[in-house]
Amino acid sequence: ATNADDKLYIQVTESMQSEDVRKRELDPLQKIRDNYTKLVLSLDPGLDASYDGIKSLNLMDWLLSS
Numbered sequence: 143a144t145n146a147d148d149k150l151y152i153q154v155t156e157s158m159q160s161e162d163v164r165k166r167e168l169d170p171l172q173k174i175r176d177n178y179t180k181l182v183l184s185l186d187p188g189l190d191a192s193y194d195g196i197k198s199l200n201l202m203d204w205l206l207s208s
Contacts (some may be wrong), residue, residue, distance in 0.1 A: 149178040158184045158191075158198055171196050 143150045151174060153167045171180040172194060182193075183201040191198040 149176075151178060151180040153180075153182045154201065155182065155184050157186050158182060158189060159186060164193070168193050168196055 143152065151171055153171060155163055155167050158164050158167065167182050171182070174180065180196045181204070182196060182198045183204055184198065185201055187200060189198055189200050190203075
């Protein structure tokens with residue numbers, strides 16, 4: 143997502159519980175070599191983690207906070 147002043151990269155998945163899914167969702171974002179915000183949104187309740195600077199958040203929490 144972009145606007146005139148900012149850029150945001152978002153991946154969406156049902157769950158980040160599986161190591162295979164985490165790898166699949168994080169790999170494309172880790173290959174992007176800029177400093178814009180990168181998010182992985184999932185339906186996992188209470189998930190608020192960071193993987194090498196990539197934020198992982200609950201989709202519903204993120205939508206309600208926007």
